[in-house]
Amino acid sequence: MSERKAQVSRDTLETQISVELDLDGTGCGKFDTGVPFLEHMMDQIARHGMIDLDVYCKGDIHIDDHHTVEDIGITIGQAIARAVGDKKGIRRYGHAYVPLDEALSRVVIDFSGRPGLIMKVPFTQKRIGKFDTELFSEFFHGFVNHAQVTLHIDSLRGDNAHHQIETVFKAFGRALRMALEPDPRMAGIMPSTKGSL
Numbered sequence: 001m002s003e004r005k006a007q008v009s010r011d012t013l014e015t016q017i018s019v020e021l022d023l024d025g026t027g028c029g030k031f032d033t034g035v036p037f038l039e040h041m042m043d044q045i046a047r048h049g050m051i052d053l054d055v056y057c058k059g060d061i062h063i064d065d066h067h068t069v070e071d072i073g074i075t076i077g078q079a080i081a082r083a084v085g086d087k088k089g090i091r092r093y094g095h096a097y098v099p100l101d102e103a104l105s106r107v108v109i110d111f112s113g114r115p116g117l118i119m120k121v122p123f124t125q126k127r128i129g130k131f132d133t134e135l136f137s138e139f140f141h142g143f144v145n146h147a148q149v150t151l152h153i154d155s156l157r158g159d160n161a162h163h164q165i166e167t168v169f170k171a172f173g174r175a176l177r178m179a180l181e182p183d184p185r186m187a188g189i190m191p192s193t194k195g196s197l
Contacts, residue, residue: 005022024050031056051177074146081148100163105171
């Protein structure tokens with residue numbers, strides 16, 4: 001399997017973003033976005049997905065975090081789609097359950113070529129510090145639409161919003177890792193019974 005790396009830039013009126021990633025990395029991340037809690041969550045993607053992920057963003061956070069969070073999700077989705085290429089030889093499906101104290105989340109992903117997000121996370125708080133928890137769905141919507149994946153996210157239990165979303169991002173990273181792993185038995189084959197995704 002060839003190198004699975006990508007570099008993507010996105011420049012809009014609201015944000016200027018660059019994302020660099022290596023799907024076969026060591027779990028290292030570098031982040032400079034002006035949104036510290038999102039950086040903490042992206043670090044979970046890198047660590048648990050064993051993806052090297054660098055994200056730099058200059059956004060209109062003097063207004064709010066909305067454009068920055070959504071556009072980072074879009075750009076990471078574009079970078080993953082580019083890095084994974086034609087998907088030949090990957091497992092395609094990934095899933096993970098991750099606990100953190102009282103919280104438990106499940107994430108299931110399919111590199112189907114069809115965007116879709118089902119996210120059931122009944123947050124116990126509207127904000128984690130200064131971060132609006134509603135923005136997480138914007139991040140994942142941006143991601144699925146541009147990575148062209150089907151993604152199911154469920155918070156199964158949790159009394160602490162920080163724990164809820166941290167288990168989601170850790171499970172997301174682990175599900176990504178599983179889905180993107182090379183499968184020796186699928187070498188050179190598109191991961192579908194019908195020859196297409």
